[in-house]
């Protein structure tokens with residue numbers, strides 16, 4: 382069991398004091414590091430740590446969008462929209478208007494909440510719920526707006542992978558709206574408001590709501606959550622307090638045409654359906670082999686605890702690798718992918734059953750990195766070509782890539798210098 386500090390049991394005062402004295406070094410992934418990295422809370426001393434997420438406001442920090450901050454709220458909605466305008470200057474003007482409107486509304490939503498913007502807002506009487514808005518630009522926007530020369534090489538189209546089953550209806554988009562909140566009503570009403578603010582300048586291309594367990598329901602709100610396959614998911618991730626977080630997650634562009642993305646990040650969003658009936662038909666031991674970690678506590682096979690380093694060289698009595706050759710964590714590891722690293726923020730989605738009675742549930746997978754070519758793409762290529770054992774139980778059905786510019790205090794809106 383983690384201590385109170387690590388589980389986020391802090392008031393705003395305690396939080397600032399903790400930053401001043403101890404800093405954030407040494408805290409577990411997903412623990413208090415999160416509270417220190419992004420939220421301010423009006424809660425009183427001694428409050429149940431599980432309530433902190435519900436009562437906090439998001440305070441974007443050092444140009445980092447809310448999507449990179451922790452604690453990660455329980456609910457998210459990713460909406461991809463296309464800009465309704467003629468290709469060329471018209472798209473450029475319309476996109477700028479939409480980004481300006483969304484940036485302004487996002488600031489007000491973060492600072493005051495929806496009730497201050499809309500009379501009769503559905504979320505009135507609710508706490509801020511860590512509502513956070515993150516905006517992204519798709520490659521198609523730059524092309525359509527005549528800004529191809531400002532498109533960073535990091536934004537090159539993702540390659541096709543052998544295991545892709547992509548439906549174009551769930552791919553790409555000119556702009557991304559990524560909204561997170563601990564409470565589903567706060568989230569839904571904020572998304573609705575933002576889309577209404579854009580009016581008929583945008584058309585929704587696809588949207589996917591995701592969730593993880595709520596902090597209130599968790600026995601330990603600081604623990605790594607589980608996905609719908611029952612696995613502890615999110616263990617190996619760069620932490621905001623690590624020196625490597627910046628180089629791995631944040632983009633560096635000192636050259637002028639691309640400076641609009643300096644300090645931003647690139648996100649890959651994948652809609653990955655899980656074949657849950659097939660998965661749960663497996664014996665638990667087989668499910669552990671497929672991933673290379675224990676179901677009970679997420680420890681790597683052969684290890685003792687969740688945060689132990691996986692021993693990829695270990696052999697069992699019969700000389701076979703303890704972590705199988707095709708285990709997901711072996712093929713996704715930096716050792717197998719030339720050091721590839723990304724920040725994974727995975728949520729579950731559950732849309733019930735489709736007209737054919739197929740389960741529509743899986744992972745709303747998001748990967749945030751400085752360069753998708755050496756991050757997501759390098760790992761996905763290895764999972765694909767290396768024959769990841771997990772591939773038999775999942776289907777990649779949707780895919781998109783967006784540039785997420787930094788939030789600059791001196792700019793009126795996101796990506797201002799691009800326009």
Ligand code: HEM
Nearest residue numbers: 612613614615616617653710713714715744757760761775
């Ligand atoms: C439904 C699809 C997926 C499921 C259920 C899944 C599940 C997991 C689980 C349970 C772990 C071990 C715990 C952890 O470190 O988080 C893991 C690790 C990891 N996964 Fe996935 N994953 C999926 C797709 C992907 C994809 C598409 C990528 C990237 C292309 C990816 C990249 C990684 C990486 C980099 C690690 C850490 C490997 C290491 O130990 O160094 N995963 N995944």
